[in-house]
Amino acid sequence: METEMSFLSKSSSSSSSDDDIELRRGPWTIEEDKLLVQYITNHGEGRWNMLAKHAGLKRTGKSCRLRWLNYLKPDVKRGNLTPQEQLLILELHSKLGNRWSKIAQYLPGRTDNEIKNYWRTRVQKQARNLKIDSNSAAFQEMIRSLWIPRLLQKIQSSSVSTSIQSSQSSTPPGFSTSTSSNSSSHSSSIYNSPNNISECPQIPTREIDDSDLDSFVKAHFPFDNSYDMDNFGELTTGNFDDVMDYDQLSGDHIKMTGDVIADSFWSNMDEFFYQKTGYEQ
């Protein structure tokens, strides 16, 4: 184990030159963040090794890139994943596997690192507890038949509870009871029978490509493109602990997801698993 935790030597042995500086590692300081943000604001991103040097940062280019992309970049969302986002991750992972950066493309503002962490800490944990391989068909089926309907229920109930009685107003696009087909009001949405597996959103199975995924996401998760993205950035700046939601019609910011929904979802999930499987968590 290295005694010097926060530095590493950049070049092996050659004596003092610009290239022979000690590079910092570990958590970033506020000063380093400022330097990086300032430099990128003025000069743009890319050429990370050079950028690191010119910005006066004793960091590798890789480290700078990671810090920027995962934390400092203005459009990075913070806070817990919303049920909608969780749902999308589950669906996309079932089709794409561990292609985190690919999955992240469909969750604007979320990073591959964050999604990967979510999967490992939340989803794989459940698989471990159930002693099921998280890549197994059984676990996939568990997700599809139990978790996804459960998430859909959460989404629905949260939209109901936050929309106040204004009929169709704040139900996120895609989760509404088809505003276009006016009066007939009733449930043309595939989300209205969350316990019916066959009505869960399904990505086309074999040999999917980008356009398949695009149309899937647009059809079933339009909030990502319009509902969420347009409003989320500003909502999350300043308060990293709360995830806000946004009522598109009223323009109200609704504090509703974040810890409350995430926590209750997972505790309900544990309870739910126990009921279904008898496994104690």
Add this chain to the structure above:
DNA sequence: AACCATATCAACCGCGTGTTA
């Protein structure tokens, strides 16, 4: 209050691929 176990997530590492000279 102190200790231990577990969860979380930022950051690092190795490697494959793309680009440039």
Add this chain to the structure above:
DNA sequence: GTAACACGCGGTTGATATGGT
């Protein structure tokens, strides 16, 4: 064609936070 460099991805690690005893 190829060597050197840059970039990006996925897996892993480790520091810190949180919860339980």
